[in-house]
Each structure stands twice: as C-alpha cells, then as structure tokens.
Amino acid sequence: xxxxxxxxxxxxxxxxxxxARPGIRVDEAAADFGVPARQLRKDLELLWMCGxxxxxxxxxxxxxxxxxTVSVSFDAGMSRPLRLTGTEASALLVALRAxxxxxxVADGPGAADAxxxxxxxxxxxxxxxxARPAGVAVGLGVxxxxxxxxxxxxxxxxxxxxxxxxMTYYTASKDQVTExxxxxxxxxxxxxxxxxxxxxxxxxxxxxxxxxxxxxxTELAEPAxxxxxxxxxxxxxxxxxxxxxxxxxxxxxxxxxxWISEYxxxxxxxxxxxxxxxxxxxxxxxxxMVRLLLGLGGDVVVEQPRSLAAGLxxxxxxxxxxxxxxxxxx
Amino acid sequence: xxxxxxxxxxxxxRVRNVSVARAERLVNLVLCLLSTRQYLPAERIxxxxxxxxxxxxxxxxxxxxxxxxxxxxxxxxxxEFGRNRAVDADDGYRIxxxxxxxxxxxxxxxxxxxxxxxxxxWDSPELTGAAAGALLxxxxxxxxxxxxxxxxxEPKVRTTEPAFGPLLAAVQxxxxxxxxxxxxxxxxLRTRTLEPWGVVSWRGRWYVVGHDxxxxxxxxxxxxxxxxxxxxxxxxxxxxxxxxxxxxxFVSHSGDSPPDTTTVRLWVAKRRAAGLRRHATVVGEQTxxxxxxxxxxxxxxxxxxxAGWIAGYGEDALVIEPEIxxxxxxxxxxxxxxxxxxxxx
Numbered sequence: 001x002x003x004x005x006x007x008x009x010x011x012x013x014x015x016x017x018x019x020a021r022p023g024i025r026v027d028e029a030a031a032d033f034g035v036p037a038r039q040l041r042k043d044l045e046l047l048w049m050c051g052x053x054x055x056x057x058x059x060x061x062x063x064x065x066x067x068x069t070v071s072v073s074f075d076a077g078m079s080r081p082l083r084l085t086g087t088e089a090s091a092l093l094v095a096l097r098a099x100x101x102x103x104x105v106a107d108g109p110g111a112a113d114a115x116x117x118x119x120x121x122x123x124x125x126x127x128x129x130x131a132r133p134a135g136v137a138v139g140l141g142v143x144x145x146x147x148x149x150x151x152x153x154x155x156x157x158x159x160x161x162x163x164x165x166x167m168t169y170y171t172a173s174k175d176q177v178t179e180x181x182x183x184x185x186x187x188x189x190x191x192x193x194x195x196x197x198x199x200x201x202x203x204x205x206x207x208x209x210x211x212x213x214x215x216x217x218t219e220l221a222e223p224a225x226x227x228x229x230x231x232x233x234x235x236x237x238x239x240x241x242x243x244x245x246x247x248x249x250x251x252x253x254x255x256x257x258x259w260i261s262e263y264x265x266x267x268x269x270x271x272x273x274x275x276x277x278x279x280x281x282x283x284x285x286x287x288x289m290v291r292l293l294l295g296l297g298g299d300v301v302v303e304q305p306r307s308l309a310a311g312l313x314x315x316x317x318x319x320x321x322x323x324x325x326x327x328x329x330x
Numbered sequence: 331x332x333x334x335x336x337x338x339x340x341x342x343x344r345v346r347n348v349s350v351a352r353a354e355r356l357v358n359l360v361l362c363l364l365s366t367r368q369y370l371p372a373e374r375i376x377x378x379x380x381x382x383x384x385x386x387x388x389x390x391x392x393x394x395x396x397x398x399x400x401x402x403x404x405x406x407x408x409x410e411f412g413r414n415r416a417v418d419a420d421d422g423y424r425i426x427x428x429x430x431x432x433x434x435x436x437x438x439x440x441x442x443x444x445x446x447x448x449x450x451x452w453d454s455p456e457l458t459g460a461a462a463g464a465l466l467x468x469x470x471x472x473x474x475x476x477x478x479x480x481x482x483x484e485p486k487v488r489t490t491e492p493a494f495g496p497l498l499a500a501v502q503x504x505x506x507x508x509x510x511x512x513x514x515x516x517x518x519l520r521t522r523t524l525e526p527w528g529v530v531s532w533r534g535r536w537y538v539v540g541h542d543x544x545x546x547x548x549x550x551x552x553x554x555x556x557x558x559x560x561x562x563x564x565x566x567x568x569x570x571x572x573x574x575x576x577x578x579x580f581v582s583h584s585g586d587s588p589p590d591t592t593t594v595r596l597w598v599a600k601r602r603a604a605g606l607r608r609h610a611t612v613v614g615e616q617t618x619x620x621x622x623x624x625x626x627x628x629x630x631x632x633x634x635x636x637a638g639w640i641a642g643y644g645e646d647a648l649v650i651e652p653e654i655x656x657x658x659x660x661x662x663x664x665x666x667x668x669x670x671x672x673x674x675x
Binding site for chain 2: 020137
C-alpha cells in the first residue's frame with residue numbers, strides 16, 4: 001500500500017482515523033494502514049503542510065505529538081472518511097453474505113456468529129448509502145454430507161481448543177485409507193470444498209485434507225504443535241502445486257470429457273475439430289491417472305506417454321476379461 | 331518524530347519532490363472544496379489553493395487541474411459542477427459534504443470480526459484491493475478491525491479467469507458485451523452478445539448472468555468457456571438489471587439435476603478400491619477369476635455419473651446391478667481397450 005496511487009486514499013483517511021483514536025501510537029496506526037511506520041510519519045508530515053486557503057497557523061491541519069503517539073488538534077474540516085465506492089461496498093458486502101452459507105463460519109465451535117454477520121451487513125449498507133446493486137454475487141455452495149459435517153465440528157473443536165487430531169483419511173491419489181496424527185492449523189474453503197490445513201506428522205509437512213475424505217476423526221488430549229516453520233498454504237495460485245517430478249500426459253478430450261480441462265489445472269494446447277481439445281496435464285500419481293482415464297472410456301485419447309496408453313489398454317482388457325468371468329459365475 | 335518541529339506555527343519548509351507536491355495539492359483541493367458552499371471557478375481555485383501557483387502557464391494549470399479532477403473522481407469523490415447565480419460567467423466546483431462523508435457506523439467486536447474475515451475472502455486482483463479500501467475507510471470512521479486474529483474457518487474466492495475484470499467493469503458501467511463462447515456438448519463456438527447483470531461465483535466457478543440479445547432471454551455463461559477477449563460496446567448505462575432477478579438463484583438452479591438415488595451392487599477384490607469401499611457396505615464374499623472379493627452395496631445419487639468412477643477401478647471393481655450401469659461401464663472399458671479410438675460408445 002505504499003505506491004503513489006494508494007497514498008491519496010490513505011491521506012484522506014488518516015485525519016479522521018486519528019480523530020477517532022486520540023494519542024494512538026504511530027506504529028500501531030501504521031500497522032492498521034498496512035505501511036511501515038516510516039511511511040506513516042511521512043504522511044503525517046505531508047498532512048501537517050495541508051490546510052484551508054490562507055494557510056496560516058489557524059488554517060493548517062494540526063497534529064500534536066507526545067512521545068511515540070499522535071493526536072489531531074485541528075482537522076481543517078476533514079473529520080469523516082470518504083464514503084465507500086460502489087466497488088468497495090460490493091467487495092465487502094458480497095464477501096460478508098458469502099460467509100453466511102459457509103459451513104463452519106456461522107455455526108460450530110469458534111465460528112463467527114451468523115447474527116453478527118447479518119448485523120454487520122445491515123450497518124455497512126446503512127452507512128454506505130445509495131450504492132448501486134453489487135453486480136457480484138458469491139455462493140460458496142459447499143455440499144456437506146452428515147459425516148463431513150460431523151468431522152468438521154470435531155476439527156473446529158480441536159482448532160478452538162488447540163489440540164492435535166487423530167484421523168482416518170482417504171488419499172485419492174493413492175486410493176488408500178491411512179491413519180494419521182495431525183496438528184490442525186485452520187479450515188479453508190476453496191472452490192466449493194472444505195479443507196483442513198494441518199501439519200501432518202507422517203508426511204512431516206503441511207498438508208490440505210479434504211473434509212469429505214476424512215472417514216473418522218478424534219480430538220486428542222495432546223496440544224496441537226505445528227513446528228514454527230509450518231507455513232500456511234498460499235491459495236492465490238490455486239491448490240495444485242506443480243513439481244518437477246510430476247509426469248506429463250498429452251491427451252485429446254472429446255466434448256463430453258472437456259470438463260477435465262475445467263476441473264483440473266491443465267495446459268490447453270490446441271482446439272481441434274468437433275469441439276475436441278488437446279491438453280497437457282501434469283499428474284503426481286500414475287495409478288490415479290489410470291483410474292481417471294479408464295473411467296473416461298472413449299472420450300479421451302492418450303497421445304503421450306505411450307507407456308500410459310499401453311497400460312490403460314491392458315488394464316481395460318483385463319477388466320473386460322474378469323467381467324466376462326462374473327457373467328458365468330453362478 | 332524527529333522530522334517534525336514540536337510546535338505549530340514554526341516555519342513549515344516547502345522543499346519537496348513532485349509527487350509529494352501533487353499529493354499535498356490534492357489534499358488541499360479536497361479541503362478547500364469541502365469547506366466552500368459556493369461553487370469555486372477554476373481561476374479562483376488556482377489563486378487560493380496551495381500548489382497551483384507553481385503552474386508556469388494557463389495551459390499548464392488547466393492540464394494539472396484536469397488531471398487532479400480525474401483523480402478525485404476516480405477515488406469516488408463527488409465533485410459537483412455548477413454556477414452560484416445564473417448571471418455568473420463561469421462554472422465552478424465544490425464537494426457536498428453530505429455526499430462525501432461516510433455515514434456514522436459503529437461495529438461491535440463480533441461484527442468487526444466478521445468484517446475482518448470477509449476482507450480476507452478474496453484472492454482477486456479486482457476485489458482484494460476494493461475490500462482493503464473499504465476496510466481503510468471503516469477504520470477511519472473509528473471502527474476497530476483486528477486483522478491479526480486467526481479465524482478457525484477461512485473461505486477463499488479466487489478470480490483467475492481473464493474475462494472477470496472486463497465483465498465486472500461492464501456490469502458496473504452498464505455496458506453490453508460481446509465474446510466468443512464455447513459450449514462443450516454439443517460442441518459449438520459462437521459469438522454471444524450479452525447485457526450483463528452480474529458476475530456470480532457458485533461452488534468456486536464464475537459465471538456471467540444477463541440478457542442474451544440473440545436468444546432474447548436471460549442466460550448464464552461460464553467464464554472458463556469464454557474464448558479470447560470480452561469486448562464492451564455501446565454507451566454506459568444501457569443495461570438495466572431487472573429488480574426481481576436473484577443472480578445467485580439464477581446460477582445455482584441452472585443445470586442441477588435432482589438426485590436419482592439408486593442402490594448399486596458391486597464385486598470388489600479384497601483390499602482393493604478403497605475409494606468405493608469407504609462409501610459401501612459389505613454384504614457378502616465371492617471368488618471370481620480365482621480372486622477373492624467382497625460383495626458391496628452402495629447408494630448413488632447420480633448413477634450415470636458414477637460409471638466413470640467405477641470403470642476407473644478396472645478389474646478391481648465389477649458392477650453386478652443395475653444392468654444399465656453394468657452396460658455403461660462395460661462400454662467404457664471396451665472403448666478404453668480399443669485405445670480410446672472407438673469414438674465414445
């Protein structure tokens with residue numbers, strides 16, 4: 001927030017901010033504005049030069065300093081912040097309303113109160129005045145079955161109490177169910193799904209666990225202790241992380257399989273005739289990829305690697321053979 | 331505060347670089363226009379607002395002043411333009427305080443905590459900054475919002491589609507848009523002309539909803555299926571969003587088929603297909619093809635879409651019934667065995 005185009009909004013907000021908090025510490029104010037204390041001092045210095053025409057001692061904004069604290073003695077008429085723009089009001093109100101349908105945000109241990117969210121919406125709407133309708137709407141739309149809701153409440157409880165968890169977890173990439181002890185960090189809702197972010201003692205790394213893949217979970221008596229170097233996942237670039245050891249497949253998707261290119265992170269290579277699409281897709285686990293492709297049947301052609309294509313044909317052939325046995329087994 | 335003299339009234343040195351001078355001039359301009367009830371003509375502003383005296387010529391002043399006005403308007407400052415009396419020669423400027431100032435707001439701690447969480451929702455170049463701007467103003471209005479408190483649940487919404495920014499801008503300015511849209515099945519690539527009412531995120535996917543001019547009906551489009559650029563055209567303010575349309579309802583009720591719950595019986599090899607087993611009940615055992623296995627029952631909401639899931643397990647999972655699911659899986663495997671060249675079923 002230190003570039004020049006962010007500066008004017010900050011300058012206009014600073015005087016009313018200080019009026020509301022007489023004698024606030026400069027570094028505390030800087031933290032609220034998301035700038036270094038040095039920058040905030042420069043801002044104060046600049047404001048101290050500003051005022052009403054005449055620019056005499058009684059016309060200039062006046063600030064008084066005591067130790068590391070600052071107060072406003074004369075505001076030159078800038079006592080309230082600028083109203084919210086339509087986009088600002090929308091960004092905040094749409095986000096607040098989205099919280100209302102987020103599982104665990106408005107219910108369960110440690111949750112923000114749904115009623116508080118509604119009160120905040122009403123107050124901000126009233127203060128923002130005649131802002132245009134948002135033009136943006138968000139529905140997280142998380143589908144949560146009974147088992148998942150139960151797991152979520154246990155996880156929320158452990159997060160609130162600061163305790164470790166023991167859980168039975170299904171890893172889709174390996175098609176395995178395993179037992180693990182984890183140190184929970186937070187619950188994340190990304191792209192319509194809930195995840196537990198935790199330090200996994202088995203993997204010795206931060207992992208995201210899909211809540212709908214937790215088959216059983218218990219809060220332990222021991223405290224959650226993620227190591228200090230356990231960092232929260234940066235969700236800005238999506239949850240899938242490419243790694244150099246990932247294999248790459250080149251596939252041609254028929255129209256009915258194009259959803260693959262919307263569901264998984266893929267590189268679109270070429271649009272082909274009849275709505276087919278050639279993509280390149282990275283995958284971490286061979287067996288997972290085989291399961292995905294086998295399920296797509298004739299809607300996908302594996303161009304590369306050849307070993308994957310051959311393995312797929314072989315596996316399909318064996319399945320047909322066994323299905324034939326089933327038909328004759330009494 | 332070593333940089334600042336301790337008492338007011340001592341000389342306030344005016345040695346600054348250009349960007350500081352500009353920021354200072356803009357603050358002075360806002361203070362001046364807020365304090366006046368009269369419309370102030372540009373020449374008057376030039377004469378009394380600190381910073382404009384530096385302009386070396388009339389032309390330089392007007393260029394400077396135009397830029398300043400644009401910047402104030404971009405920030406959402408309601409700059410009014412008019413004459414004090416009909417006989418006045420020039421139009422002037424002022425800022426109406428009631429339109430400038432944010433209304434009174436006071437949030438309780440639990441409400442402020444909800445705001446802090448809401449601000450963190452966006453992973454979006456367009457909306458993260460806007461939410462931060464709103465937070466700044468709320469804080470300036472005296473609301474204390476602690477961003478440092480970790481919350482137990484954090485929802486995140488991303489806007490990575492390149493079409494998002496242009497569509498949001500078109501919605502906000504009320505302009506029509508044109509874009510190429512690829513419908514996957516049946517495959518079709520067509521140019522669409524839309525009067526956009528809003529952009530909607532539903533289950534992590536973005537859609538644009540509006541009046542489709544070609545179909546003359548309301549439609550929604552997935553942003554990932556837009557090909558190339560979104561072009562806004564025509565004047566601002568031509569798009570009128572009907573008041574009775576709930577954007578979220580419109581999207582969430584499109585394309586969701588009601589569940590058609592069916593009980594499925596499978597044979598699954600021992601210790602295999604954990605993904606199927608965790609949803610199923612074991613109802614018996616059977617050896618097939620010299621391989622020991624379990625008979626499983628599971629309830630599926632959408633048996634059609636489960637065919638791919640089951641087929642993916644290959645020889646480890648065989649469908650016993652219903653017959654229609656058994657056939658669908660069989661056909662997929664046939665096509666896969668043919669190397670995917672068997673064009674569907």
